[in-house]
Amino acid sequence: MYKTNKYLVTALLIGLVFHGTSMFFTLESTYDALIHLFFGNHYAESWFEPWNFKWYTGFSVMGYPPLVHQAIALLSFIGGLKFGLFTVGFIGVILFITGVYRFSALLTGNKTVAGYASILAVFSSSFLETFHLFGQLPSIIGVSVLLHALPEIYLWIKTAKYRYLCTSLSLIAVTVTSHHVTPIFGMVFFIFPLIGMTIMDVSREKVGSMKAITFKIFLGTFLKLLKRIISFGLFSLVIIVGSILPYWINSKNNPITQVPIPHGSRDNFLEITSSGLVFFLIPWGVLLILIPYIFYRYFSKRYLFFGLSITLLTILGTGGTTPIPRWILGETAFNILTLDRFTLWASILSLPLFGEFVYRFVNGDLKTLIQTKFGTIYYRLIGGILAGLFIFMTIFTMSLGYFRPSQPQKLKMLPIINFLNQDQHDQWRYMTLGFGDQMAWLSAQTNALSIDGNYHSARRLPELTTRPIERLENSKFKGLEGIGSLQQFLTIPEKYNLKYIFSNDKFYDPILFFSGWQRLQQLENGVQVWEKLNVPPIPAILPKDDVPKWQKILWGTIPFLAVIIAFILNLNLLWFRTLKLIPDYLNFQESYSKFSNRILKVTHLWSIGLLIFVIYGIYNFYIKNYSHHSPENAIMAYYNALDFKEYEKAYELINPQSNLSLAQYMLEISVTDGLMSSYAKLDVIESFVTSQSDSLASVKVNTKWITPLEKIIKTDYKSLVKLNGKWYIQPEDLDLDLPPDQLYSSNQTNYFNQGRRRITTEQTYHEDILKQPVLEILSAKLVKYDNSYALIGEVQNIDNVPADVVLKGTLFNNENKELATYNAKYHIKHKLMPKEVSSFKINFEGIAWSKTQDSIPKTFNPDEFTPVEFDQQPTKFNLHVAGNVSGSDLYKDITLSNLNISSLSIKGKLFNSGLEEITIPQLLISYYDENKNLVWVDHQFIEEGIRQQRQIAFEYFLLNKDRILVISDDLTNCFVNGLPNESISNKLVPTRIINQTHAVLQPISHIEYKFIKIELNSYIGNPN
Amino acid sequence: MKIKFTYLFIFGLLFISAINSFKKSDNIDNFQLLTTETEFVADTKIELNFSSINEKLPKLYLSNSYGTTILKPNLLNGVLNFQLPESISKKTGIVTWKLLLDTVKLTGSFNINPKQEVSTLETYIGPPSIVAGGTDFSMIVIIPTDLFDNPLLDNTEVNVRHLFLKDLSNKAHFTKNRFAYQNIYSPALSGRILVSSESLNKNSKEYDVNVLPAIPNDFTISYKRNHAFADGNQVTSFFTSTIKDQYGNIVSDGTYVEYFIRTDSNVILKTSGTTIRGVATAKMIHPDHEENWIVKAFIEGMAESNVLELMYEPVISDFEISFSENKRIITIGPLKSFMSQLIPDGIEVKISIYQNDSKMSTITKSSFEGFAIFKLNANTFPNDTYTLKIEAVGIEKTFRNLKLW
Structure with a gap:
């Protein structure tokens, strides 16, 4: 007679x-x-x-x-992509709960225990984390189905009935x-131990009791079952390879030759406590207390x-701690592997025993033991504590995403889709910045192509694969590698047909501006659209790696075929089992009559140890974070507050006797605007107390800040008082x-290019x-310094309209073989008024670290520059300048x-004589030799912004370079908008006064350079 | 013997070719082109007829510059009739045809000419802006086309008219290679040329070419300031005269003019302005100490201004400094300006601290209500003797061996 398992039904109801x-x-x-959603959209x-x-x-x-x-x-054909996603989520939950139930029943042979385990599985913190925090749907469904497979495997090996092999x-x-990954590692961590257990059970049936099994008997049984084991092994190997054969072919053809991307699960959890929390403490949760029991x-x-198996999993799950x-x-x-999955599996393996423990605690031998030993009150108390902890872990895990959001605020995608x-x-092509994983949702909804992506194993461009970054989109979190990769795409976007950038993070604005991008408009959802001129559209035919048709058919049909076959087979069996048969493994029930006294003791000791550890951790946390505790704490808290723009918190650290009101402080x-105050992210902070008395301290604070343009190192001296x-x-x-x-007025010429005057889709309304x-191009030179090459010179807008300037230089050797090509990045004023001149420099940047993968510097420097390695000597150059209104x-x-x-x-001051606040001033400094020949161009960003009608001071340190070698100053291969520079010059400015402003070059006293020219450029962060 | 063989060979060849040609003529006899016209006009009904003896229905292969098609015949009373589709009969040019037979070729071609009626004037003009002075030009290209977008025959008359200010010109052209063109050279004055064209009584729409000023000529500069004192606060404005090119056109708005200011200490300061109606205004904050400025403006490589000299008088000849008892609080001021008024806030006061002739640090503060107050921290500067150098509005004062406690 079969009874409905009310625990399982409860678990399913609560779970759903x-x-x-x-x-x-x-x-x-x-x-x-959302990545899975994007892939879903692809198949749709x-x-x-x-x-x-x-x-x-x-x-x-x-x-x-x-x-x-x-x-x-x-499913998206029924109710859209999100409907598909959530429905698959539902299926995942059902599969997981029932999977845990069947696995527990298999292991313990007790349906009530399995019911307990399935209820606990609903709230298991590792499942919550994987599902609600990581969203790893395939992983969950994979492991759940594997759990369902385990009883069938057991029955096949034990009974040798072919229907179990099939199921x-x-x-x-x-x-x-x-x-x-799940079945491959599942083989090792789930199926192998299961086979071992099956052999044990068969042996026990032979000898009558568990104790009587000797190694010899075990070996004998093993040899007897070997045929079944091997047949299962071989068939499953065929299945694993065969059902996703195109996947294996693809990974063989496109091996992952990428620089590994750092993952928190590989950190040392004791050093990086946040990783320890997310990848160890949360997935283990309450199970940590039960570890002695589970291992016992x-x-x-x-x-x-x-x-x-669980020992190995537990150890592997500790990542880089050991x-x-x-x-x-x-x-x-x-x-390559993310190690958090091992902890997930370990916790899933523990669930049956967790169920068993709770069962024994609630109405089994453990209850009796505790009640007789410590009394009823104590029993209730620890019951309450355990339940409380369990509930706390559940709520804590669920709310983690709320208190520490891993994603930017949810964006409305419709304005972006409409824009595209x-x-x-x-x-x-387009690119998003600061969207987080929502970029996948955008990609799923538009037909436009992105240069970026969110599935890092599929990256193909060497600019991406040589760097440990997942996405360009969040490159600011990846330090040097991130910004370094990003700036290459920004400097030569025409290589990738990249014209539009949707920026949801103000942080990237300066690098976009100084790479020659311009703001187009702000969409309704607050996303800023940036545009680059002079980028050709994507060609109509794009290259692709095609695969044979049979692979495509296999890939498109096998998964659902597998599901349908599995469904038919197992459903059939399920009926069968429900009505008549009691599966074999239910014969191995334990009676739970005597809970080991020793293990109760050990669990108590272990819990006390854990408690001490937790209290110590909290105390440490308090000491580190109580901001008024010491001068260092105060400084650390102050800078952190400033970094996160929590000004009220920063104000609380200001001496209350200084008569500074919060309003005044704010x-x-x-x-104050500027690179430092608006775009810098605190990277490293060190503080040294230079002198300290009872009530007074001086602290030297060394800070390193990441800005999108460069790394800033600052040393501040702070005074502190103790009150x-x-x-x-x-x-x-x-x-x-x-x-x-009080009031200023000024006049300005404004320009407006209305694009098509008539609304038409005609491509070129000429x-x-x-x-x-x-x-x-007034002058251009190929120069060499420290074994690297650069093109320098001056360009003038000789038209009557303002121009956006794109400069592209190419180097050749004596045999006219092209060696390198790059665009001007920071060393130019990208926007020129009529008749305005700008000095420029083109650095020839290679793909960073493409050769020496292991020499990636550990420290961050966005201004990092990797010169192209030349195997031949560049001797000639050509220069293409393109102007666009x-x-x-x-x-x-x-x-x-x-x-x-x-x-x-050079110390000096800059004065903002206009009516816009300058956010980032830039100096372009050209060096001249004694004959007033241009030999070098340098630049400097000023950290502080300049408010209207005010001055700021700057200091620029003169270069200390060896003499720069001018290799070529031949202008014959310079082209303007595709036409030869010389003929344009002769036609439009036939009476040019050569070197007219050389009379007003700034003399300096330097060994190599005798004159400099300072040009000024400015970025306005918030135009009125 | 040799000759004989050669004759034999030639004879043999002739014989073979005779057999061949005999066979061919046999087939050609079956189908013959009946249509004699080879010139058609676009969009008239065009048919090709062939005489046919047997019941065969060969297809006709047709090809013009737009593409190729195959037609099925209608057999009427022993005449194979092919009706050309509109897609071919509408387009001008040579059409070649070929009757598709198994053995031999029957080919030919005919011409389709446009209707000599202008439907649209396809016009291209560019560049849309040119520089005044007569060397730069814009080219207008006109292709008169018929209803079906076919260019008309060569030697079709096309009139190009253009107006600049009051001057209207009209010039007749005859199409060659199916188009007519004219170079419109820029006048000396800037402005807008309006262009249109006409052919066979059909007029085009209006096109325009902007004539922009040529490169600027030299100009003069002037300045304006509220007073001549070096208070480090007021702003002096510089103006150019109306900058014009050699033809008297005011340069385009937005033209960039750079001002260079050479000071007494031989440093070169810079400001800039962009023109509005030819006048570029630039601004510069007053120096905070006595100074002479020599100012000159440039439009790089093209034009420059006269030299302007400005003098800034000092606002303060002296200021007071007072120390607290332990010498740790230093009060500078009152800083009084030219009318003995307190100097506007923000004058920079620098204090450099030396110990044993080595500089320890420089602290900069801006004045507030005429005073600047420095507090020397006991942690940074332990009790000892120091030398202080105080600098403001170009005046420097040194205090040697001050004992701080």
């Missing part, structure tokens, strides 16, 4: 209600869910075509098993089509092999400069195309108002 409602608030802001659009053009420069979706994505795609193999096929049980004779995982896995596997569909904007902070036992910081003095006038502004960023009201020249440096 709990996860089913909460996932609408969590799943979309997880790391992975072209089920049988594995090539996707939307990310990178095209990639194959055969790099990830397709089942979950195809399921999303299939187990069909489930393995479903597992592998949803997640490839798993190392009993029957489960011995599971004991080995060197053992690295030894076990080897360097390569260690750096307008006016043929989707003829170019006002002082809010008027009532608390340390406070003395406020800084304020710039008191007062401009003479009357509406403006003439490209004519530019002239631009009406934006033409602010020129910045003047050089004071200069003080010494032999080492």
Whole structure:
């Protein structure tokens, strides 16, 4: 007689209600869910075509098993992509709960225990984390189906009935089509120990009791079962390889030759506590308390092999905390695999025993033991504590995404999609900045192609694969590698047909501006659109790596075939089992009559140890974070508050006796704009107390800041006072400069290019195309310094309209072989008014670290520059200048108002004579030799912004370079808008006064250079 | 013997060719072109007829510069009739045809000419802006086309008219290679040329070419300031005269003029302005100490200004400094300006601290209500003797061996 298992039904009901409602608030802001959604969209659009053009420069979706994505795609035909995603989420929850139930029943042979385990599984913190925080749907479905497969495998080996072989193999096929890693490691960590357990059970049946099993008997049984084991092994190998054969072919053809991307699960959890929390403490959760019990049980004779498995998993899950995982896995596997999955599996392995423990605690021998030993009150108390902890971990895990969001705020994508569909904007590639994983959602909704992508194994461009960055999109979090990679794409966007950038993060604005991009418009959702001129559209035919048709058909059909076959086979069996048969493994129930006294003791001791550890951790946390505790703490807290723009918190650290009101403090902070105050992210902070008395301290603070343009190293001296036992910081003095006038007025010429005058889709409405502004290259030279080469010179806008300037230089050797090509980046004023001149320099930048992968510097420097390695000597160059009419960023009201020249440096002041606040002033400094020949161009960003009608001071240190060698100053191969420079010059400025402003070059006293020229450029962060 | 063989060979060849040609003529006899016209006008009904003896229905292969098609015949009373589709009969040019037979070729060609009626004047003009002075030009290209977008025959008359200010010109052209063109050279004055064209009584729409000023001529500069004192606060404005090119056109708005200011200490300061109606205005903050400025403006490589000299008088000849008892609080001021008023806030006061002739640090503060107050921290500057150098508005004062406690 079969009784419905009320625990399982309860678990399913609670699970569906709990996860089913909460996932609408969590799943979309997880790391992975939207990537799977994007893949789902791919299959919905072209089920049988594995090539996707939307990310990178095209990639194959055969790099990830397709089942979950195809399921999303299939369901999306009913109710859209998100419907597909959430429905798959539901299925995942059901599969997981029932999987844990069946696995627990298999292991314990007790349906009540299995019911307990399934209820606990609903709230298991590792499942919550994987589902609601990471969104790893394929992984969850894979492991759940594997759990379902385990009883079938057991029955096949034990009973040798072929229907079990069929059911187990069909489930393995479903597992592998949803997640490839799960069955491979599952073999080792789940199936091998299971086989061991089966052999134990068979042996026990032979000898009557567990104790009587000797190694000899075990070996004998093993040999008897060997045929079944091997047949299962071979068939499952065939299934694993065969059902996703195109995947294996694809990974063989496109091996992952990328620099490994750092992952928190490989950190040392004791050093980087946040990783320890996310990848160790949360997934283990309450199970940590039960570790002695779990290990004790798993190392009993029957489960011995599971004991080995969980030990290995636990160790592997500790990541870089100990060197053992690295030894076990080897360097390569260690750096490719994310190790959090091992902890997930370990916690899943623990669930049956967790169920068992709770069962014994609630109405079994453990309850009796505790009650007789410690009394009823104690029993209730620790019951309450355990339950409380369990609930706390559940709530804590679920709310982690709320308190520490891993994603930027949810963006409305519609304005971006509309923008891309307008006016043929989707003829170019686009890139997003600061979107987080939502970029996948955008990609799923538009036909436009992105240069970036969110599935890092599929990256193909060497600019990306040689750097450990997942996406360009969040490159600021990846330090040097990130910004370094990003700036290459920004400097030569025409190489990738990249024209539009959607920026949701102000941080990137300066690098965009100084790389020659211009703001187009702000969309309704607050996203700023940046545009680059002179970029050709994507060619109509794009290259792709095609695969044979049979692979495409296999890829498109096998996963669902596997599901259908598995469904038919198992459903059939399920009926059968429900009605008549009691599966074999239920015969191995334990009676739970006597809970080991010793293990209770050990668990108590272990819990006390854990408690001490936690209290110590909290105390440490408090000492480190109580900001008034010491001068260092105060400084650290102050800088952190400033870094996160928590000004009220920063104000609380200011000496309360300094008569500075919060309003005044906020006002002082809010008027300072600039690279430092608006775009810098604190990277490293060190503080040294230079002197300290009871109530007074001086602290030297060394800070390193990351800005999008360069690394800034600062040294501040702060004074602190101690009042009532608390340390406070003395406020800084304020710039008191007062401009003479209250109201200013000024006139300016504005430009507007209306594009097509009539609304038409005609591609080139030729009357509406403006003439490209004519530019002239006044001088250009190929120079060599420290074994690297650069093109320097001067370019003038000789037209009557303002021009956006794109400069592209190419180097050749004596045999006219092209050696390198690059664009001007920071060393030019990208926007020139009519008749304005700008000096320029083109650095020839290579793809960083493409050769020496192991020599990636550990420290961050966005200004890092990797010169191209030349195997031949460049002797000639050509230079292409393209002008395009631009009406934006033409602010020129910045003047050089004071200069003080010494032999080492130039100190001076810049005056903002206009009506816009300059956010980042830039100096372009050209060096001349004694004959007033241009020999070098340098630049410097000024950290502080300049408010209207005010001055700021700067200091520029003169270069200390060896004499720069001029290799060529031949202008014959210079072209303006595709026409020879010389003929344009002769036609438009036939009476040019050569070197007219050489009379006003600034003399300096320097060994090599006798004159300099200072040009000024400015970035306006918030134009009025 | 040799000759004989040669004759034999030639004879043999002749014989073979005779057999061949006999066979060919046999087939040609079956199908013959009946249509004699070889010139058609676009969009008239065009047919090709062939005489046919047997019941064969060969297809006709047709090709013009737009593409190729194959037609099926209609057989009417022993005449094979092919009706050309509109896609071919509408387009001018040579059409070649070929009757598709198994053995031999029957080919030919005919011409389709445009209707000599202008439907549209396809016009291209560029560049849309040129420089005044007569060397730069814009070219207008006109292709008169018929209803079906076919260019008309050569030697079609096309009139190009253009107006600049009051001057209207009209010039007749005859198409050659199916188009007519004219170079419109820029006048000396800047402005806008309006262009249109006409052919066979059909007029084009209006096109325009902007004539922009040529490169600027030299100019003069002037300045304006509220007073001549070096207070480091007021702003002096510089103006150019109206900058014009050699033809008297005011340069385009936005033209960049750079001002260079050479000071007494031989440093070169810089400001700039962009022109509006030919006048470029630039601004510069007053120096905070006595100074003479020599100012000259440039439009790089093209034009320059006269030299302007400005003098800035000092606002302060002296200021007071007072120390606190332990010498740690230094009060500078009152800083009084030219009318003995307190100097506007923000004058920079620098204090450099030396110990044993080596500089320890420089602290800069801006004045507030005439005073600048420095506090020397006991942690940074322990009790000892120091030398202080105080600098403001170009005046420097040194205090040697001050004992701080």
